[in-house]
Amino acid sequence: MTRVFSGIKPTGHLTLGNYLGAMRQWAAVDQHQADAVFCIVDLHGMTVDHDPARLRRLTRQGATLLLAAGLDPELCTVFVQSHVDEHARLSYVLECVATDGEMRRMIQYKEKAAGERARGGSVRLSLLTYPVLMAADILAYGADEVPVGDDQAQHVELARDLAVRFNQRYGHTFVVPKATLPRVAARVMNLQEPTSKMGKSDDSGPGIVYLLDEPDVVRKKVMRAVTDSGREVVYDREGRPGVTNLLEILAACTGGNPESLADVHQSYGALKKDTAEAVVEVLRPVQARHKELCADPGYVEEVLRHGAEKARAMARPTVDTAYRAIGLLPPVAEPALNAAR
Ligand code: TYM
Numbered sequence: 001m002t003r004v005f006s007g008i009k010p011t012g013h014l015t016l017g018n019y020l021g022a023m024r025q026w027a028a029v030d031q032h033q034a035d036a037v038f039c040i041v042d043l044h045g046m047t048v049d050h051d052p053a054r055l056r057r058l059t060r061q062g063a064t065l066l067l068a069a070g071l072d073p074e075l076c077t078v079f080v081q082s083h084v085d086e087h088a089r090l091s092y093v094l095e096c097v098a099t100d101g102e103m104r105r106m107i108q109y110k111e112k113a114a115g116e117r118a119r120g121g122s123v124r125l126s127l128l129t130y131p132v133l134m135a136a137d138i139l140a141y142g143a144d145e146v147p148v149g150d151d152q153a154q155h156v157e158l159a160r161d162l163a164v165r166f167n168q169r170y171g172h173t174f175v176v177p178k179a180t181l182p183r184v185a186a187r188v189m190n191l192q193e194p195t196s197k198m199g200k201s202d203d204s205g206p207g208i209v210y211l212l213d214e215p216d217v218v219r220k221k222v223m224r225a226v227t228d229s230g231r232e233v234v235y236d237r238e239g240r241p242g243v244t245n246l247l248e249i250l251a252a253c254t255g256g257n258p259e260s261l262a263d264v265h266q267s268y269g270a271l272k273k274d275t276a277e278a279v280v281e282v283l284r285p286v287q288a289r290h291k292e293l294c295a296d297p298g299y300v301e302e303v304l305r306h307g308a309e310k311a312r313a314m315a316r317p318t319v320d321t322a323y324r325a326i327g328l329l330p331p332v333a334e335p336a337l338n339a340a341r
Contacts, residue, residue, distance in 0.1 A: 005143035012200030017188035021149030027070030079307030086315035090136035135159035185252035208336035222276035236300035253278035
């Protein structure tokens with residue numbers, strides 16, 4: 001059975017981009033068709049200046065929202081990254097396989113490091129090495145497929161490269177994974193700045209729809225979305241980024257096709273109205289389930305406890321194999337020591 005792994009970072013409140021680009025596919029397709037593993041990657045939430053209490057709060061909220069979005073612990077594994085030591089164990093080994101040039105070429109590193117420096121801050125080393133930890137997340141589970149939005153494709157490519165390089169030098173250990181992107185809405189753009197991604201770590205603002213935004217807030221944000229000069233509704237990412245973003249969001253929410261939706265909308269106003277209502281309807285059940293789950297925190301904790309146990313059992317053998325393959329001596333208490341002599 002295909003193994004699927006994906007993760008989400010608790011660096012801000014989850015957005016419509018996270019939902020349409022990743023979470024919805026995990027709930028609607030992956031957990032039914034594959035042996036699927038989903039993770040709140042809290043270690044990744046410390047690569048820029050962070051507040052410990054907020055990180056804890058967002059980790060719990062992220063896990064609750066994954067369940068609210070339809071992940072079913074009977075069908076898939078849901079857990080918190082820091083509860084499973086294998087991620088950090090493997091990350092160091094992969095740092096010994098990756099090069100600093102590879103890390104410095106990562107687009108997200110370049111953008112985020114430039115942002116930190118422009119604000120006069122320093123850049124944490126973990127921001128540079130973050131894609132290696134992400135590769136460890138994926139490779140520890142032997143994932144065949146990694147369902148992500150378009151912004152993570154380069155990081156999954158790196159995981160592929162590291163798996164191939166490790167296997168060639170130290171013997172076959174890792175499955176070589178591939179990214180799978182959604183058909184539409186692989187990159188939902190900021191409603192106020194349609195040439196930039198809608199990102200949860202950005203300053204909160206009118207251009208970002210959060211999964212827990214009230215319906216009226218969603219309507220207001222979509223109705224005020226920046227559109228382009230011109231009047232006709234045309235699907236054209238380069239020439240009409242604002243309108244194209246709305247068409248993609250509408251298509252993702254209704255299961256339609258963005259080009260055909262362009263044909264049936266005569267004005268920007270009509271398109272915004274339909275998009276706003278479609279987003280409100282998509283978020284309604286998620287928000288209702290989130291409210292129920294918040295009233296039962298013991299259930300969420302139990303899901304995460306059990307998820308971490310399952311995840312540990314899945315990741316441990318692969319990480320142990322990588323340790324042996326790269327030349328680390330097994331601990332004395334293990335019977336394997338005799339075999340290795
Ligand atoms: P993160 O937390 O930024 O985003 C989680 C998922 O949501 C997708 N996404 C989007 N898709 C479409 N449009 C958007 N505007 C948008 N914003 C976010 C992301 O592509 C992602 O799929 N490094 C990862 C987390 C991670 C991970 C992993 C993912 C850590 N380890 C292992 C897969 C496998 C990240 O920062 O995602």
